[in-house]
Amino acid sequence: MNIRLQLFEFEDQRWFPHVIRQGMLDFLRFMITRLNAYEAATPLLQELLERTGQRHITDLCSGAGGGIAAIQQELSQRTESPVTITLSDLYPNIGAYEYLQHTSGGSIRFVPTPVDATAAPESVKGVRTIFSSFHHFPPHLAKAILQDAADKCAAIGIFEGAKKSWLELLLLWLFFPVIILVVTPFVRPFRxxxxxxxxxxxxxxxxxxxxxxxxxxxxxxxxxxxxxxSEIRAPNYTWRSGRTGTGPGKDVIYLLGYPEEVESIKVEKPESP
Incomplete structure (x- = not known):
């Protein structure tokens, strides 16, 4: 599937009821977590941490934080040192973030105020990530996100949990109606x-x-x-894109970006919660 159509999603609309958006995002978090959908992205994210000497990630456009707890745990095991994550979003899902902060013992924190991924504030530290959300942005805003990271010498990892195939679209319509009805009572926090x-x-x-x-x-x-x-103004920046994963529910499209002169990057140590 090589086409890209800039259609609208309900969760992007300001008028869309928050309670419905929250329910949709909670389901997405539940499914991503249960499937460990971003397992194949973990080695790539580990590479960004090691290239920049960081142990902290700021996740942009976090939605409900789907899969982030498993990623934090696996990265901490892989790097043999604690990795902390800060969640952020233009429309923060406070209930989901508080749940993740509590269940992670504080290893996952959040910014309670809106954060614009196209112009991240100076308080955004460490490696930047975007999971399952980059497609929301039309090309000019998507490039603004990448340019903002490059301008601030921040490494960034873009990850989409799909291969982008017609088979995935077929599976969505055939199986998801049943899956939604079956798993909804088990989604937490309960609402x-x-x-x-x-x-x-x-x-x-x-x-x-x-x-x-x-x-x-x-x-x-x-x-x-x-x-x-290739259109980002960043002469000393390396970009790499591709696909990884092992099949439906496990495929990941990615884009990695990081400054080439990593030795000049100051290691940011996150503040204690």
Whole structure:
């Protein structure tokens, strides 16, 4: 699937009810975590940490923080030292972030105020990541995110949990309606509103199916990411894109970017929670 269509997703709309957006993002976090969908991205993220001497990640456009707990644990094991993560978003999902902070023992923290990925504040430290969200941005804003990272000499990893194929689109429509109905009672933190808008008025399932379809159609291919990165004004910056993974639910499209002169980067030590 080499086409890219800039269609709209409900969760991007300012008027879209927060309770429905939250229910959709909580389901996405649950599925990404259960499938360990970003397992193949962990070695790539470890590479960025080691190249820059960092042990802290600031995740941009975090949504509900899907899969981030497993990534934090595996990275800490791989690097044999604690790796901490700060979640951030233009529309912070505070309930999900508080849940992740509590269950991680403080290894995962969050910024409670809105953070614009195209112009990250100076408080954003460490390696930057974006999981499952880069496709939301049209090319000019996507390039602004990459340019902001390059301007501030920050390493960045873009990861999309898909191969971008017609098979994935077919599986979405055939199996996800049933999966949503089966797993919703097990999604945490528990919310009565999630049950109501899944089983009584099924706005959450409909939103998931529409936004999931549009996400695949909006997703950038590795070739498109590479062309985009080539337009970033950053003479001493290295970019690499590609696909990795082992099959449906485990495939990842990625773009890595980091300053070449890594020895000149100051290692940022996150503040104690």
């Amino acid at each position: 009565l509103s999630r049950l109501f808008f899944t089983y009584i008025i099924p706005l959450i399932p409909l939103g998931i199916l529409w936004d999931g379809t549009v996400s695949l159609l909006r997703m950038y291919t590795p070739e498109q990411l590479e062309r985009m990165a």
